[in-house]
Structures are given as C-alpha cells and as structure tokens.
Amino acid sequence: MAYNDKVLDHYENPRNVGTMDKSDPSVGTGLVGAPACGDVMKLQIKVNAQGVIEDARFKTFGCGSAIASSSLVTEWVKGKTLDEAETMKNTQIAQHLALPPVKIHCSVLAEDAIKAAIADYRAKAALDTTKKAS
Amino acid sequence: MSGNGTNGETAQRNIRLPIYMDYQATTPCDPRVVQAMLPYFTEKFGNPHSRSHSFGWEAEQAVETARGQIASLIGANEKDVIITSGATESNNLALKGVAAFYRDRKDHIITVKTEHKCVLDTARHLEQEGMRVTYLPVKPNGLVDLEELKAAMTERTLIVSIMAVNNEIGVIQPIAEIGQICRERGAFFHTDAAQAVGKIPLDVEAMKIDLMSISGHKIYGPKGIGALYVRRKPRVRLKAMIDGGGQERGMRSGTLPTPLCVGLGEACRIAAAEMVTDNERLRRLSKRLYDGIVGAIPDVFLNGDPDQRIPGNLNLSFAYVEGESLLMAIKDIAVSSGSACTSASLEPSYVLRALGVEEEMAHTSIRFGIGRFTTESEVDFAIETVLKHVGRLREMSPLWEMVQEGVDLKSIQWAGH
Amino acid sequence: MRNLDHNAGAPLKPAVAAAMAIGGNASSVHGIGRAARAAIEDARERVAALVGARAGDVVFTSGGTEANNLALRGTGMRRRLASAIEHPSVLRAVPDLEILPCDEDGIVRLEAVDGPALVSVMAANNEVGTVQPIRDIAATVRAHGGLYHCDAVQMAGRLPIDMGELGIDLLTLSAHKLGGPQGVGALVAGPRVGDLAPEMRGGGQERGRRAGTEPVALIAGFGIAATLARHEIDDRARIAALRDRLEAAITDMAPAARVLGRDAPRLPNTTCVTMPGVAAETQVIAFDLAGFAISSGAACSSGKVGPSHVLAAMGVDPCEAATAVRISLGWDTTEDDIGAFTAAWASLYARLGHARAAA
Numbered sequence: 056m057a058y059n060d061k062v063l064d065h066y067e068n069p070r071n072v073g074t075m076d077k078s079d080p081s082v083g084t085g086l087v088g089a090p091a092c093g094d095v096m097k098l099q100i101k102v103n104a105q106g107v108i109e110d111a112r113f114k115t116f117g118c119g120s121a122i123a124s125s126s127l128v129t130e131w132v133k134g135k136t137l138d139e140a141e142t143m144k145n146t147q148i149a150q151h152l153a154l155p156p157v158k159i160h161c162s163v164l165a166e167d168a169i170k171a172a173i174a175d176y177r178a179k180a181a182l183d184t185t186k187k188a189s
Numbered sequence: 190m191s192g193n194g195t196n197g198e199t200a201q202r203n204i205r206l207p208i209y210m211d212y213q214a215t216t217p218c219d220p221r222v223v224q225a226m227l228p229y230f231t232e233k234f235g236n237p238h239s240r241s242h243s244f245g246w247e248a249e250q251a252v253e254t255a256r257g258q259i260a261s262l263i264g265a266n267e268k269d270v271i272i273t274s275g276a277t278e279s280n281n282l283a284l285k286g287v288a289a290f291y292r293d294r295k296d297h298i299i300t301v302k303t304e305h306k307c308v309l310d311t312a313r314h315l316e317q318e319g320m321r322v323t324y325l326p327v328k329p330n331g332l333v334d335l336e337e338l339k340a341a342m343t344e345r346t347l348i349v350s351i352m353a354v355n356n357e358i359g360v361i362q363p364i365a366e367i368g369q370i371c372r373e374r375g376a377f378f379h380t381d382a383a384q385a386v387g388k389i390p391l392d393v394e395a396m397k398i399d400l401m402s403i404s405g406h407k408i409y410g411p412k413g414i415g416a417l418y419v420r421r422k423p424r425v426r427l428k429a430m431i432d433g434g435g436q437e438r439g440m441r442s443g444t445l446p447t448p449l450c451v452g453l454g455e456a457c458r459i460a461a462a463e464m465v466t467d468n469e470r471l472r473r474l475s476k477r478l479y480d481g482i483v484g485a486i487p488d489v490f491l492n493g494d495p496d497q498r499i500p501g502n503l504n505l506s507f508a509y510v511e512g513e514s515l516l517m518a519i520k521d522i523a524v525s526s527g528s529a530c531t532s533a534s535l536e537p538s539y540v541l542r543a544l545g546v547e548e549e550m551a552h553t554s555i556r557f558g559i560g561r562f563t564t565e566s567e568v569d570f571a572i573e574t575v576l577k578h579v580g581r582l583r584e585m586s587p588l589w590e591m592v593q594e595g596v597d598l599k600s601i602q603w604a605g606h
Numbered sequence: 607m608r609n610l611d612h613n614a615g616a617p618l619k620p621a622v623a624a625a626m627a628i629g630g631n632a633s634s635v636h637g638i639g640r641a642a643r644a645a646i647e648d649a650r651e652r653v654a655a656l657v658g659a660r661a662g663d664v665v666f667t668s669g670g671t672e673a674n675n676l677a678l679r680g681t682g683m684r685r686r687l688a689s690a691i692e693h694p695s696v697l698r699a700v701p702d703l704e705i706l707p708c709d710e711d712g713i714v715r716l717e718a719v720d721g722p723a724l725v726s727v728m729a730a731n732n733e734v735g736t737v738q739p740i741r742d743i744a745a746t747v748r749a750h751g752g753l754y755h756c757d758a759v760q761m762a763g764r765l766p767i768d769m770g771e772l773g774i775d776l777l778t779l780s781a782h783k784l785g786g787p788q789g790v791g792a793l794v795a796g797p798r799v800g801d802l803a804p805e806m807r808g809g810g811q812e813r814g815r816r817a818g819t820e821p822v823a824l825i826a827g828f829g830i831a832a833t834l835a836r837h838e839i840d841d842r843a844r845i846a847a848l849r850d851r852l853e854a855a856i857t858d859m860a861p862a863a864r865v866l867g868r869d870a871p872r873l874p875n876t877t878c879v880t881m882p883g884v885a886a887e888t889q890v891i892a893f894d895l896a897g898f899a900i901s902s903g904a905a906c907s908s909g910k911v912g913p914s915h916v917l918a919a920m921g922v923d924p925c926e927a928a929t930a931v932r933i934s935l936g937w938d939t940t941e942d943d944i945g946a947f948t949a950a951w952a953s954l955y956a957r958l959g960h961a962r963a964a965a
Contacts (some may be wrong), residue, residue: 058517066517070312071587072584072585074590084406087604088603088604089603089604090548090549090552090588090598090603091547091548091549091552091603092548093513093537093548093549093552094511095586095587095588095603096587097587097590114585114586114587114590115585115586115587116509116510116511116587116588116589117511117514118511118513118514118517118587119513119517121511121514121516122514122585179192191849202854205635207636207638207676209638210757211631211634211636211638211639214631214634214639215629215630215631215634215819217629218629230617230618230623230626230787231617231618231623232617234613234615234616234617234618235614235615235899236611236615236782236788238614239615239899239901240902241611241887241890241891241894241899241900241901242607242894242898242899242900242901243607243894243899244607244609244611244899245614245899257655273668274667274668274669274672274789274818274821275668275818275819275820275821277806277807277808277809277817277818277819278668278818280804281747281805281806281807281808281817305808306808306809306810306817307806307807307808307809307817307818308808310807310808310817311807311808314807403821406631406819406821410823411821411823411824412629412819412823412824413668413789413790413821413823413824414789414821414822428892430675430805431668431671431672431675431695431805432675432694432698432699433671433674433675433693433694433695433696433698433699434672434693434694435694435698442671442694442695442698443668443669443671443672443695444615444669444670444671444780444782444788444789446782446787446788446789446790446824447788448788448789449788449789449824516635516636520636520637521638523634523636523637523638524633524636525635526635531761534666553694553752571812582743585835591690591754
C-alpha cells in the first residue's frame with residue numbers, strides 16, 4: 056500500500072530514537088505489543104520535578120506506521136505534563152498520520168505505550184515516596 | 190539512500206531503480222516473447238476459431254504451434270494441453286473438474302498446507318460441497334513427508350494435488366516419487382507447476398503426472414494465459430468449468446487469445462533452450478546474494494530446504510526487524526514479504542507458519558526473487574541496501590536491544606493486543 | 607486481405623497497443639505492483655464509462671465466455687431463462703436453462719417471464735445483428751422481480767449502451783470485439799446484483815468475484831479500447847450507410863438474395879445475407895481466395911460446421927440458412943472495400959449461383 060508523506064517522513068527521519076536508563080527514577084518505560092503480532096514498542100519518558108516530560112525516546116519493532124506513530128508520540132509528549140500526556144488519544148495520532156484502517160492498531164499501540172510509560176513512572180515515584188516515608 | 194533514487198540512475202553504477210526482485214510474483218515478458226506476439230496483435234489478428242478465411246487459419250496455426258511448444262517443455266503430447274486464462278483457472282479446473290466428474294465414485298482429495306491460495310480455496314469450496322479433503326503438513330524444510338502422504342491415501346482418494354515448486358519459499362517437492370505413489374494407488378496426481386515450469390526439468394511421463402497447471406507470466410510470458418495438462422492415456426476426464434463454444438476439446442470454452450498463446454509458446458521454447466544456462470547463472474547470483482547478506486550480519490535465516498530449491502528464490506527471515514518496515518526501507522528493490530496475493534494483509538505467511546517458523550520470525554521474512562534479467566550489480570546493490578537498512582532498523586528495534594543485553598525474549602510475558 | 611469479419615474480432619487499434627506496454631503483479635505492494643494496480647483501476651473506470659456503470663461494478667474476466675458463465679451461475683437466482691439465439695456460453699452455462707423463443711426477425715418473446723428469474727437476452731445478435739428491445743426486456747424482468755443479464759459483446763462499441771438508464775443488471779463485454787486485445791473481458795454487475803459467487807477461486811482478486819493475477823497489459827488495452835469505442839459509436843452512421851449500400855447492391859443484382867432480419871433494428875455494421883444456390887462454406891472459401899474474410903456463422907464452434915441455431919430460431923428454412931453468410935464491418939472498413947466486395951459477390955453469384963441456372 057502507498058504510505059502517506061507524514062508517515063514516510065517519520066519513518067525515514069525518526070525523531071528521538073534511543074534508550075534512557077531504565078533504573079533512573081525520573082524515567083518511565085513502557086513496553087507494549089508482542090513479537091508474534093508483528094509489533095513491539097518501547098517508549099521512555101524523562102520527567103522533571105514539576106511533573107513535566109522533559110525528554111522522550113523510543114525503539115520500535117514494527118511496520119512503517121508503527122515506527123511513525125511512536126516517533127510522533129515522542130515529539131508530542133515533550134514539554135507536556137503527565138496529566139496532559141495521558142489525555143492523548145490514538146485517534147489524534149491516526150488522524151495526523153492519515154493512517155488507513157488496517158494501520159489503526161499502530162496508533163492504538165502508541166497510545167498504550169505512552170500510558171504504560173506514565174504508569175511505570177508513577178509506580179516508581181510512589182515506591183520512592185514509600186521508601187522515603189519508611 | 191532515499192526515495193529520490195527511484196526511477197533514476199544510481200550515480201555509482203549503471204542500474205535502473207527500482208530493481209525488480211519479485212520474480213515469483215510475476216516476471217517481465219522476455220523481449221523475444223514480445224516480438225513473437227506483436228504481429229498477432231496487429232496484422233495477424235484473426236480469431237483462431239474462424240474456419241472460413243486465412244485470418245482464422247493463420248491464427249489457428251499459430252495456436253497449434255504454441256501448443257506444441259508448451260507440450261514439448263513438459264514431455265507431453267500436444268493434444269493433452271488445454272489453454273486457460275492462467276494458473277488460477279488451471280488449478281480451479283483441475284480440482285473442480287475432476288471432482289465433478291468422478292465424485293460419485295471417489296470423494297477424497299489430498300493437498301498440502303503450503304499450496305497456493307487458489308488450490309486451498311478451491312479445496313475448501315469442494316469440502317463445502319461434500320468432498321473430504323486432507324491438508325498434509327510439511328516438514329520444517331517445507332517438503333512433504335512421503336510416508337504421511339501414503340498414510341493419508343485410501344481407496345476413496347480421487348486426486349492428490351501437490352505443487353512442484355512453492356511460490357513463497359522455492360522448495361521443490363519430490364514430484365516423481367509422489368507421481369509413483371499416486372499411480373500405484375490409483376489416484377490422479379495434479380501438480381501446480383506455475384513456479385516450476387521452465388525452471389526445473391519436468392516430464393509428465395517420467396514423473397507420472399496426470400494434470401499440471403502452467404502459468405504464462407511466471408515464465409517470462411504474458412499475463413492472462415496459462416495451460417492445464419490433462420492426460421489422455423490413461424485418460425483423465427473432467428467437467429468443464431467454462432462452457433460455451435466447446436473449444437479446447439470441450440474442456441474450456443472461449444475464444445483463444447492468439448497473441449497470448451504465441452507468447453506462452455515462445456516463453457516455453459526459450460525456457461527449454463535456456464533452462465540449464467539460466468539456472469547456472471541464477472545459482473551463482475543467488476549464492477552471491479545469500480553469502481553477501483548472511484555472511485555479513487547475524488541472525489538471518491533461510492526458509493525452506495537449502496538444497497531442494499530453485500535458485501531464483503531466497504526467502505530470508507531477518508530476526509528483530511519487522512518485514513514490512515524492511516520492505517519500506519529497501520523500496521528501491523521491489524521484493525515481497527510473502528505471496529503477492531496475501532502480502533497486503535497483516536497476517537504472517539501461512540506457508541512459513543506451516544513450516545513451523547515462529548510467528549515473530551514469520552513477520553520478519555522477505556522473499557528475494559531473482560530471474561533471467563537480474564544482474565550481478567543489481568545483486569550487489571541489493572546486498573548493500575539490505576545490510577544498511579537491517580542495521581538501521583535493528584538499532585531502532587527494542588527486541589534487538591534486549592537480545593544484545595542478554596534478555597531471552599521468550600522469558601518475557603508479552604501483552605498481545 | 608480485406609477484413610469483413612469484424613464480429614469475430616478486429617485488429618488492435620494502435621493506441622490500444624501503446625497502452626499495453628505495462629507489466630507487474632497488481633497485488634504486489636511495491637511500486638511496480640502499485641503502478642499495475644493504478645492502470646487496472648483506470649481501465650475499470652473507462653470500461654464502466656462505456657456502459658454507464660460504476661467502476662466498482664466491473665469484474666474483469668478472461669473474456670465474454672467466462673463472463674457469461676459467471677452471470678448465469680453467480681447471482682443466486684435459481685430460475686434462469688435465456689433466448690434461443692444466445693451465444694453458446696449462455697446456452698450451455700447451466701443445465702436447467704429455460705429457453706425463450708423469438709420471432710422471425712430474431713426478437714425475443716417474453717411471455718414465459720412470469721416470476722423472479724435471471725433472464726439473459728443479448729443486446730445484439732452476433733450472426734444477424736438484430737438489436738433486442740433492451741429497455742422493454744429490462745422493464746418486464748424487473749416487474750417480475752428478476753435480474754436482467756445482457757450479453758453486450760457485439761453491441762458495445764457499436765451502439766450506445768447505458769446500463770443504468772436501460773435497467774440492465776448484468777452486462778457482458780469482450781475486449782477483442784471492440785478493438786481491444788483477446789483474452790480479456792468483463793462482467794459488469796450493477797447495484798441490484800448482490801454478492802456474485804465466484805467461479806474462479808484463489809487470491810481474492812476482483813473483490814473476491816474472480817481470482818487470478820490480473821493481466822494488466824490486457825486490461826489496460828481493454829480500457830483504452832473502451833474509450834476509443836466512442837469514436838466508432840459516433841461513426842455508426844457512416845458504417846450503417848456502407849452496410850446499406852452493400853445490401854442494396856446485392857439485392858438489386860440478385861432479387862432472390864435475402865437480407866435476414868432486415869426489418870428489425872440491427873447493428874450498423876452487420877449483415878446476414880443469402881446467396882441463392884451457393885452453400886455458405888463455398889462462399890467463404892471463394893471470398894477468401896478473392897481476398898475477403900467473412901464468416902458462415904459464429905467463429906466459436908471449434909470448427910463444427912452445423913446449421914446456425916440463430917437462423918433456426920428465427921424460422922429460416924434450413925436450405926436457405928445454409929446459403930447465408932455474415933459480413934461485418936468495422937472502423938477500418940472503407941467505401942473501396944464495399945465496392946470491391948460487391949464486385950466479388952457479383953462474380954461469384956454469376957459463376958455458381960441461381961443466376962447462372964436462370965441464364
């Protein structure tokens with residue numbers, strides 16, 4: 056199938072590919088998908104003391120649309136608070152990239168990935184608070 | 190590399206982009222085939238069934254010459270060759286036609302899980318109509334286990350349909366042995382030889398083949414034409430699928446497209462004359478491609494038997510790189526991630542699944558199909574492009590990263606979606 | 607050799623040949639495959655435009671025969687009727703076909719249409735050229751809740767035809783009868799037709815209605831031929847005038863010669879004319895030697911030379927039918943061709959015909 060220009064741009068020049076230290080308490084990591092389904096996304100966020108996402112990184116095993124969806128999400132979440140980032144919907148991603156129906160699941164996966172990263176960060180932060188309290 | 194190389198000339202080498210490496214999906218018409226066909230489009234345009242004037246006679250003569258060329262390539266009598274619109278029709282006709290004729294006496298069909306969609310789809314349809322169908326599994330190398338075939342056969346077995354060469358992975362089934370088994374047990378043997386004709390020696394007598402499907406456009410002939418070999422001695426009877434004017438001994442009605450018949454005939458003539466030299470060249474190129482990729486990067490696997498295969502097909506799994514993203518990356522090389530009929534869907538190839546290739550590996554497979562017009566510099570360009578992009582995509586792959594870190598991917602609880 | 611057998615097939619038009627230089631498998635996802643797909647979809651629109659249909663209604667087949675088979679078998683209609691003068695690919699498509707008779711001009715009689723059924727009546731007959739009252743047939747079939755299939759192989763590209771306006775539900779086309787390549791045709795299935803059960807099963811091409819790798823070159827050629835056919839439709843008055851001149855010349859010199867179906871509406875290019883006392887086979891051989899290709903009937907019967915079922919259905923006496931030949935004109939037919947043929951006809955008739963006996 057022919058790809059949309061925006062998908063091609065993100066695919067050929069992916070933004071924010073890379074890895075951050077998982078053990079860093081300011082980093083939240085989301086790993087979603089499954090190799091058997093043909094796509095796996097790892098999305099990481101680095102959150103500052105004000106609860107704002109300072110940086111984001113991704114690695115994706117998947118088709119061009121999956122790579123583009125994750126690349127786009129890393130761009131979008133930077134500078135957003137966790138609460139703002141959490142409201143992001145897969146439909147926004149799908150619309151922006153003009154994904155065809157068979158590729159909608161890529162945007163769903165990207166939404167899952169950012170939510171998983173936020174949840175991971177919050178879980179770590181909660182654990183950290185508990186530790187400090189005890 | 191970027192997209193703007195498309196349709197241009199690369200600076201370093203004199204090759205035209207995109208490079209065509211999808212010879213199992215279809216082949217370009219050999220220029221000699223085109224030359225042979227051209228007069229029959231224009232000045233010799235007659236209807237070969239017109240018996241009343243020389244336009245018709247000339248066309249009829251051309252069709253019969255072509256029929257002889259087709260027959261000669263497979264060791265058949267020309268009277269046994271039925272011309273069709275292509276291998277899909279031939280496969281449909283072979284199975285439905287034989288089933289319709291003999292179903293009162295025998296009602297069991299044996300085929301294989303890795304057959305072309307049109308054989309499997311036809312078999313399923315016949316199942317709905319009350320035939321029993323056995324879908325044989327294949328060994329991990331893609332070949333049928335002859336003992337399993339024997340075990341599956343009963344006195345109710347009407348026909349065994351096993352393809353000669355697989356379209357996705359290029360493995361060659363033991364056709365002569367299968368023919369022998371079928372003959373001994375009184376079942377008809379049909380082989381879908383769309384990917385085999387002109388690429389491996391085929392002889393319907395020596396291999397005891399009763400029906401054989403042939404495609405024009407897989408052997409450098411035109412699209413829209415194919416043939417079905419139907420044995421007369423001992424006789425195989427079938428009910429026609431397309432009825433009308435009673436052409437092709439009543440087994441296939443419709444005006445024969447003279448230019449296409451001529452093209453198929455010429456393609457068969459060339460294949461017969463050049464099979465040995467073509468194969469030698471392809472073996473060399475195929476080895477170059479395989480060594481160039483597999484020798485340079487780890488975790489690349491060949492699907493299908495390494496020896497029992499045609500040289501024009503290399504189906505490789507690139508672990509940790511998703512096939513469709515690789516297709517997109519190497520878009521200056523026209524390749525496929527499965528058979529052309531199904532590659533638009535997201536399902537991993539049913540052929541690779543039947544081999545026992547795990548789903549995650551099936552998702553990473555690319556079929557490189559090389560052929561008569563593939564050059565060494567094209568192969569080198571392909572190697573270079575593939576290495577570069579597999580490297581890039583692996584750097585982007587979380588799976589590759591985890592494996593480098595020593596994580597066993599199987600130990601992870603993946604959340605399917 | 608002058609070709610006066612256009613109904614059997616015509617030479618490819620040069621522009622059609624030019625459009626056919628395209629390859630690739632339209633199901634492949636790479637650029638070459640997508641270009642093939644685009645060419646096929648362009649052709650689909652062109653073919654649809656020729657017959658007043660939607661592009662999505664067009665199912666490409668290997669030709670008219672396959673399309674007729676698919677129409678008769680694929681709609682799910684249990685009861686099927688067809689006129690006696692249909693092409694064998696309609697008459698032999700299903701075993702339980704009911705036959706509708708026709709009158710002496712070859713016009714079908716519809717009294718038997720009394721309930722829901724698939725009714726197959728060709729637009730124009732290939733042997734005589736009679737044009738059926740398509741609109742009336744469609745209305746009758748529809749009033750009884752049936753589907754109307756029209757084999758338009760001979761009419762498309764000769765006279766205008768609009769499925770929507772005429773009320774045709776299924777329509778058969780053959781590329782090589784309108785200046786396109788052999789080996790491709792179409793069944794156009796309009797909005798009243800539900801799912802078509804495929805005859806050809808496999809890779810799901812043609813939206814599951816006809817499997818098999820699409821012959822992209824042939825389809826592209828078909829598309830251009832469909833567009834160019836409009837010129838020929840516009841040229842119909844010229845062609846009809848040539849045909850009328852030919853008929854007038856023949857009946858003037860041999861009043862006993864008869865033009866069959868002359869009183870019915872006919873295709874502008876076709877005439878079926880008898881030469882008293884001279885067997886059709888003798889005529890075609892003699893005309894071939896004289897440099898003219900004509901036909902003694904439909905060119906589909908695998909060499910079987912038998913009496914025409916079409917003429918029989920029209921009630922033509924078998925002895926007279928045996929002297930009838932079909933002459934069919936086309937876009938490349940000239941006045942000179944007609945003049946030369948008339949002279950050849952006269953000379954043959956003088957040599958072998960009843961004229962000699964009378965003299």
